[in-house]
Amino acid sequence: MSRVSTVLRHDLPASFVVFLISIPLSLGIAAASGAPLIAGLVAAVVGGIVVGALGGSAFQVSGPAAGMTIIVAGMIDQFGWPATAAITVGAGVVQILLGITKVGRLALSLSPAVVHGMLAGIGVTIVVGQLHVVLGGTADGDVLTNLSQLPTQVPVWGAVLIGAIAILTMVLWPKVPRGNIVPAPLVAVTVATGLAVVTQLNVTTVHLPDHPLEGLALPEMPSGGALAIGLAVVTVALVASVESLLSAVAVDKMHNGPRADLDRELIGQGAANAVSGALGGLPVTGVIVRSSTNVAAGARTRASSILHGVWIALFVLFLAHVLELIPMAALAGVLIVVGARLVHAGHLKCLKLHGELAVYAVTVLGVIVLGLLEGVAIGVAVAVVRALYRLAHTSVRVEQQDGEWCVDVGGSLVFLGVGKLVRELRRIPVGQKVVLQLHIDFMDHAAFEAIDDWRTGYERRGGQVEVHEKDTWYSRARDGEPGRRKTIPWVGRWTDWERRTFRMPEPREPVLDGALEFERMSAHLIRPFLAELARNGQRPEQLFITCADSRVLPNLIMSSGPGEQFCVRNIGNLVPVHIESEESEEDSSVGAAIEFAVDVLNVPTIVVCGHSHCGAMKALLSGSAEPGTRLHSWLRNATSSLARVDGTDDLELLAAANVAQQLDNLRTYPSVRKAEAQGKLRLVGMYFDLAEARVYLVDPDDFRLVQLESLA
Template identity: 60%
Template sequence: MSHLQKSDAGDHTPHGPPLILKHDLPASFVLFLISIPLSLGIAHATGAPLMAGIISAVVGGVVVGAISGAPLQISGPGTGLVVIVASLVAQFGWAATAAITLAAGVLQLALGLTGISRLVMSLSPAVVHGMLAGIGISIAAGQLVVVLGGTALSSVPENLAQLPGELASSNLGSVVAGAVAIAALLLWPRVPRASLIPAPLVAVGAATLLAFVLKLDVARVDLPDSHALVFPEMPRGSVGAVVTAIVTVALVASMESLLSAVATDRLHDGPRARLDKELIAQGTGNVLAGALGGLPISGGLARSSTNVAAGAKTRYSAILQGVWIGVAVLAFPSVLEMIPLAALAGVLFVVGLKLVSVDRMRTLLKHREFLVYAATALGVVLFGLLEGVVVGLAIALLRALYRLTHCSVRVEGNRVCVRGSLVFLGVGRLVRELRRLPAGQHVVLELHVDYLDHASYEAINDWREGYERLGGRVDVDEVHDTWYDRADQGKPGRRKTLPGPLPRWFAPWSHWQGSPVTLPEQRSSAESDPMLLGMHEFERRSAPLVRPFLHELALRGQSPQQLFITCADSRVVPNLITTSGPGDLFCVRNIGNLVPMASTEDRSVGAAIEFAVEVLNVGSIVVCGHSDCGAMKALVRGSTTRGSHLHSWLRNAEPSLIRFHAPTSPGCSELPVADRLAVANVAQQLDNLLGYPSVREAIAAGTLTLKGMYFDISNARVYLVDPDRNGLEPVPAPA
């Protein structure tokens, strides 16, 4: 089941009082202690009334938490919206920004009802994380100015430009309070068992206590008139600017919430997030927050991960933390008013820096996506959020186009190997390589392509005709699909070919060694011994693919899972019909897939059985017969020459003949006589295996099982053999 499918699962977690009291109540107190400083800090960073952050924290907890599609996600003032809201407050004023928040909530509701939320999963992670990194740098730059005692401006370049002046005339009290908050936030998690008390609470508490004891001259939280709600007002400005603001807030808040919901799902085993419902909940919260004069709301991974780590099991942890915030503001406003603004700025400074993840950079570097990440982050920092995201998306699309249309061209003597998708964008390089080939040679153009467009076909065909006019010879060897041949017949393909195994891994020599692509120096050896050409093909194509597996097997030795006893018939390929690889099967092959009785003089098969069971500790032994078996035909006709080695060997199959003719064992009446005997022969060899002591002991210990198998060559079908009735059963599908 895909992640998106799981995300639509309902919330079936029981919400009984014992579960809430044991898990959600303690978690809600931890969240409350984190949310207070974060909400005030975000409000201060945006230039909004401090009470706006509290309103959004309460609405995000109580309202969004109650109807959320992601029960363990915690919503509140959006960290990723700090820069956007700050610019909106500067441009439109706070009351108009509240109206924009309300309208953005309506847009989120509409998006949630359309089911468009799944599109967030299609965004390039490099763009998303680059956007978050750019926002984090913007937050950190602005809050650093506040720590120094200044006022943050709307852009990173402006804030960086005023840093030298702020450093020269910094407010000592603000610097001390901010530095203490930053140091506490960074060092507290390293203290043993420190997770019992949230780091943001320690940071703000330490800075507040220090400012109170030393009587530092710092700006503090001011809530004198904050209890009066600021109702939204219609923004004044161009329609385009207002619409852009609404769309920006809605999209960024939605993206942050949905990505946080998906990430939170990976942290717990509870109910999966329902993305559409979550988007509707976020929209409802923003409509209410905007109407009450609050900040835009979004889900946050920092708070959500804390919620999971604190042991929350249901949505009641989010609801209760919203209640505690409201109670604290109404009952203890004087305590909040002791907090230095520089302490809140210090907390936001660290939060901003944490959005720039070094681990994420390393991952994107490994996947060659760092350019998209860096371009997005730099665009957000220098030009703004939307501009940065557009830059990142453009680069991501260009890179995707390049990768989808890129092909590799490798020249090995007179053989040119092309891999990938061959479209007009890559034709120039291919033609340049082809034109460098010496004239008058026999050239093989080997195509491992999943798509070939008309421009590529014409370019190859024009070069081929020109090369052959000058006395050369060109053979096109298509390995994966016949794109060139179909285009040559006027029946070009339309869609890319799905990747699959190389046909030569399972095709007979006659299927491909008779083609004209064999080079002259290879043809003489291939005609005398086709195995030599097969070995050359393995070295060139197959060996690089299987080398990692064989290298590992060479280091650790063999430990096959099965002893596979089958006929020496050349048409039976054990690894093919079992889809197994090197190291999986310990094979024994002989005429008729026979297991001589343990009492016979033959020692070869018995030695292999004992080695497989006693030394290799295989878990099962499979005896595989097949249709059109020459040994079974010889038994039916009695056509072997007395005294020959073959006649002597097939005497081991006499119990199979007796079993076949038994009246109580009708077998598969629809099969030819020789094939019915082949099925009975498999059943008999399973009985013969029980004559070996090591086999009986392993079966009694429960470490070994026996299976019978029958391969229908003409239909390429595999069946299991029922030894009780000498019958066939289809292979059961996996559960």
Template identity: 60%
Template sequence: MNHLPRSNAGEHTPHGPPLILKHDLPASFVLFLISIPLSLGIAHATGAPLMAGIISAVIGGVVVGAISGAPLQISGPGTGLVVIVAGLVAQFGWAATAAITLAAGMLQLALGLTGISRVVMSLSPAVVHGMLAGIGISIAAGQLVVVLGGTAASSVPANLALLPGEVAGASLGSVIAGAVAIAVLLVWPRVPRASLVPAPLVAVVLATALAFVLRLDVAHVDLPDSHALTFPEMPQGNVGTVVTAIVTVALVASMESLLSAVATDRLHDGPRARLDKELIAQGTGNVLAGALGGFPISGGLARSSTNVAAGAKTRYAAIFQGVWIAVAVLAFSPALELIPLSALAGVLFVVGLKLVSLQRMRNLLQHREFVVYAVTVLGVVLFGLLEGVVAGLVVALLRALYRLTHCSVRVEGNRVCVRGSLVFLGVGRLVRELRGMPQGETVVLELHVDYLDHASYEAINDWREGYERLGGRVRVDEVHDTWFDRANQGKPGRRKTLPGPLPRWFAPWSHWQGTPGAVTLPAQRASAESDPMLLGMREFERRSAPLVRPFLHELAMRGQRPQQLFITCADSRVVPNLITTSGPGDLFCVRNIGNLVPMSSAEDRSVGAAVEYAVEILNVSTIVVCGHSDCGAMKALVSGSAPRGSHLRSWLRNAEPSLIRFHAPTAPGCAELPVADRLAVANVAQQLDNLLGYPSVREAIVAGTLTLKGMYFDISNARVYLVDADRNGLEPVPSPA
């Protein structure tokens, strides 16, 4: 939440030469060292010209970095596009693929201008991560063939079919260079302080040095003349196929970039990503990349997380990185051409495997989303990226439909409890359970539903009428809303019930036991079946206990630590936890007739003991005295109606100081109240004074560890006020600052 205020001012974060030189310049060198091998490896993995990867790395750094909506995201050749681009190169050739990239960039620009970028966040995470895992497996399978000295095919099944032959005739030089690169990438992060030097750089340098020293027979990087750019050409073939390719590149590049931008935001405290602007920047980069024969561009989490870890603070890290890549290619291309292709393949092999996250799988298993993930992965691996994503989305939608329309049915004796949305898809199971109930009994159908369609209502009503014709009785209890009752009256609901803070049965027993909102047919059984308290205990065990049991167990283990001593009247209409929105463990309560605090413990030892225990043992920070309207004790005090010699009359003697206080000038805001209610306000103020008669209370107040507060609860209007003890007046509860 702390990030939100910065998002509006993210582009105006002050940055000057000191900040750039201290943070962004060093980070840009780290990025440069990573981007060179990754860019070359990604291009080689697809059959694209190696210079295409370099061109996109430069454009992604300089152009996209300069106008990006996510300043700390690093863009370049898209890892998630490897499988797609490999297929396009094989089908159309590189020049036509460049044209497709250019058109995809224009589509991204249009999408960014429409503000549709946030739609990508509505995709199921299981589908997105399944897509990335499928791409990772595809990359790893293809690059393993290259490490063995072969040429990768365009699909995972084809690459797996090539493996036996490649293993049998493996090129020793390629295997050594690739194995060294893979081993370094796996081991380097475990070396102390090794993170100062990027692992991909170390892997490629060591593999290259080894191949040079041992004169290994391996294929090397072959960079064409930097002036020999490939310009786009119109793709030849079916228009529908070309359009599908453009849309696929645009959507996958956009999805990878936007998800990476959101994930990068979680890694730093700087400006938040502006997704529409980021999509426009990516589109601009792909238009330029396509026009110059570059690889399709997208934002990448691997490079972006490295940028954050290296200490970058502004977009200048990305810009400088692009500049260093351009300088390196122009000035040091002979050195780059010493790199073995199998070393780059080893780097990409590990990058692909890292896209398959075991931690993500565990999380999806816990959230019961693994099926969607697995279907997406298998679809991408076996049939292609677009097919896999569509398959994952279909499964995700079917599961969402099932969850939205599914209801649980539980039978407990003669009570049938239904939870969820009750629609025609789930009514069959409910009817089977209802038809299995023994004849001639009283059956309670308890509905905890947020929607009930007409088919479900008809099914329940038909069963109820048939059951009653055979001598049985049916009671329909509706807990959260009155769907069945409204349908019974010919006024069915149309929309799902929005979740509310309280269930309907949070009310007096007479309400939830069946009067309003429930179809209550003949009388209940006698004895224990009709005892309100026993019924209430049963309802607690069934509905509330499972929800509060973990919390109460924790309270039982650590003991009570309330912050307030709450002294209030015994009136049954005053519910302390309700009017203070508190729960178990929050309030240490004392209740008596008239919410009285005798001036000394000799008058009533129970109140005195509670006050001392709360202050000295529990260390409460607040003592609240709460009076209320229509108080019977105050009425008896005003009228003197308490019988002589009764315990009530004896107890009310403790309130005589309140009567004296009551005859003081009427405080503003109380003049319109009835006499007994004005006395109730004065009584609260008097009890606050009485509390000062307790030494422990006085000492805690002087020490600054305790405060006293007066409250008044207007029952009929459900309003709570604070009591001004100096004026015997009422004040509204202040709004939070």
């Protein structure tokens, strides 16, 4: 689909939906702030066009935000409206400087539990507030006040009917065949407005000022102390920046498109505030309500945000009477469904499994009771406390087995956990044989001294202590070479680890010792995950086809774990062409794996991964495989790859071309073609450079290697 077609089919209708919602919100925020009504509309236009064009989030919609209402109202009382506009200009300059200094990316450190909790809290706030509008009343800015007043709200049945029609349309329209061509919010507003016009229902509609441009006020320098003015500028800049970044991070979790560049987003927000203040508009921030509506309405590019700003300007200036036909209850019905969808029940199960439910719940309650920034701050504080607890938490298990005492220590061993460890060690009777097993990822000096002092004293009293560890934190510290960074316990040569740990020069049996080491050091850590997979079955995210080369580690380079990767390995990462015959002599194991992955496991992605220094490609290029051997027969499946680079002696080019050829071979399988045509399956070519330890994507047309950073 071309870019123009995408804009016309998806972004154009989505922008109109967002525009319809932005008008009443912008007017309401301006009125609540004590600013001229036109100031809210100016901010909406500038936020849509300027941030849409310059910002780092393709789907975020910016404009005046409810979270800034109290701050702006206070500044108007203190400095007056024209001076507040000038403060907004200064805040925009500060935001640009923050974006240039790359502080925006810090928002990526935010816990997902906090982000989901923030979205859920906002969703509840939206639903409770808009219920008043559907009942024919007006919403208060405080969610608790809205809740307490709901039972006393006298329903206006015309508004209730309009709101109910909008809600039902929002829910049912996506179930209509090919209904997604027109966004549900647009259909809901159109149907509800049409009903109100035809039946002449007496309901509140959108209200715009008769002469909007008369309310414009150009900025003036604030009068007062430099400290007060500077504090106001910094306050607006920081609050607007935090709210925008939180919204951008949250919006990224609602779509599968490009991720936001948060530093660029700050620069775009700063430019918008500078322009909005200069034109007499309210401060601009990224707004989660409009942004989530934008995603829900089917936007595909930043054109939706830009167009929504254009529509606001055109309609307010030339077609205000058309907008004034729209019932407020219709817009409220749309917002209720959008808000309800922000409370995603599926997140609760996932967060519970990861032990993050408390962070989520605290954030939700904080946003509802105290406000957006306060709720997020409380959620972040709880998440930090939990992280510190996990960092300091050390598991210590002491048990007697076969006449010796076994002490299992896991986690990060820092000074905060030393007391617990020493208490457990001192429980062991003197004169015994003790095996101290350390499967830890970090040990500080206090922990080392505690263990070493106990070991020395215990052996002095006739005991025997053996320290077994995989990452040699204790051994290196005794040798005067302590580690300084956390380790990755599953990376490294077995024989190197064996020599460091046991200090035994004689050869050992790596297969049996490796299995025993897994059972002793790792099995109990991974057992709960494997037990759950055993009960629930596998649901891998990808079929990964790669070479049998021992230097290629699929789970490591894809950062995947048990149950996440269905893997096929063979010489040269080859996919034999599908042959419509069950009696074919061709190797059918690869084809069987492909069909099982696509038809039974429903994997959404198939990856073919080649690699540098590939022995199979070297044999293919040199023709060194002897005729009549199984290797020679198998490499015939790669002759098409060799033909693609005919005449070259570039081994790495052949390896990349081979990946592209195997993607073509995959498409000879009916199940692959069908799933890809239905949009259920994606084929990806990858290339792993052994020397650089770097993963590239392979361009299937010219075999060019594309760095992942260029796509981020």
